[in-house]
Amino acid sequence: MRGSFMLTTQATWLFRSDTVALFLASVQNGTAQLPSPCKHKYMPHHLCGHCDCLNAPVKADNGLTDGAIASSESNWIKRNVRIVVVDDFPAILQLVKSILNAHAGFEVVGEARDGYHAVALAEALKPDVIVLNVTMPTMSGFEAARRIRSRFPDCAIVILSSHKDEQFIAEARKAGARGYIEKSDADEQLIRAIESAVKGEEFFVVE
Numbered sequence: 001m002r003g004s005f006m007l008t009t010q011a012t013w014l015f016r017s018d019t020v021a022l023f024l025a026s027v028q029n030g031t032a033q034l035p036s037p038c039k040h041k042y043m044p045h046h047l048c049g050h051c052d053c054l055n056a057p058v059k060a061d062n063g064l065t066d067g068a069i070a071s072s073e074s075n076w077i078k079r080n081v082r083i084v085v086v087d088d089f090p091a092i093l094q095l096v097k098s099i100l101n102a103h104a105g106f107e108v109v110g111e112a113r114d115g116y117h118a119v120a121l122a123e124a125l126k127p128d129v130i131v132l133n134v135t136m137p138t139m140s141g142f143e144a145a146r147r148i149r150s151r152f153p154d155c156a157i158v159i160l161s162s163h164k165d166e167q168f169i170a171e172a173r174k175a176g177a178r179g180y181i182e183k184s185d186a187d188e189q190l191i192r193a194i195e196s197a198v199k200g201e202e203f204f205v206v207e
Contacts, residue, residue: 080107081198084125086118086141087133087160096131096160096186103191115139122148122155129194132177134161134168142175149176156197160186169204179203 083100085108087093093111100106110121116138122130130148132141145157158179159172172180179193179202189205196203 078105080105081129081194082107082109082125082127083194084108084110084112084118084121084127084130086112086115086121086130086136086144088113088136089133092133092183096190099187099190100131100194106191106194113137115141115144118144119147119151122152126152127155128198129156129158131158131160131190131194134159134163134172142171145172145175145177156194156200158190158193158197158203160190172204181205 083106085093085096085100087096090113093113097108097111100108109127110125112118112121114136115132118130118132118141119139121127130145132145134141136144141159141161145159148155148157156179157175157177158181159177160181160183161168162183164182169180178197178200181189181193181203182205185205189203193203193205
């Protein structure tokens with residue numbers, strides 16, 4: 001709108017001095033916009049707060065204060081689940097990594113081939129989940145699980161093993177594991193086990 005502008009008498013708006021100057025300048029260069037009712041009782045960035053909310057911060061059209069980041073489902077970016085994989089067989093290690101990296105929202109951030117290095121990676125990387133084999137050199141998966149759980153209780157542990165003996169499952173629970181699945185079921189069950197583990201739920205599937 002160029003030239004003059006009109007403010008209706010039906011609504012009363014209070015302006016900060018600096019905002020008035022900006023608004024008058026926009027009238028002169030033809031970019032001014034008339035005030036419009038705001039959804040959340042706030043005006044857009046270029047105007048001050050509504051007269052009914054003088055002490056409230058200025059909000060944008062999306063209802064957020066300046067500098068805020070929306071957290072709605074439409075624009076919230078979820079952080080990936082960070083996973084460390086531990087197995088002494090390179091072929092199994094690569095297979096598990098491929099399964100996990102192919103799943104949206106999962107990210108393999110480290111790998112190890114024994115329990116000792118699993119504990120070291122837990123301390124260095126602070127992953128959300130560690131997928132552990134049981135029988136490994138230097139330190140077993142159960143011992144590694146116990147140490148990791150005692151030092152990093154927020155790290156969820158899922159045991160991926162070729163053993164399906166009830167004794168192994170009971171030992172996994174004692175070590176603090178939240179999941180236990182057979183390696184033969186890794187392509188079908190591992191994703192579900194990790195999703196349950198990060199929620200604090202248990203997932204034990206052994207036929």
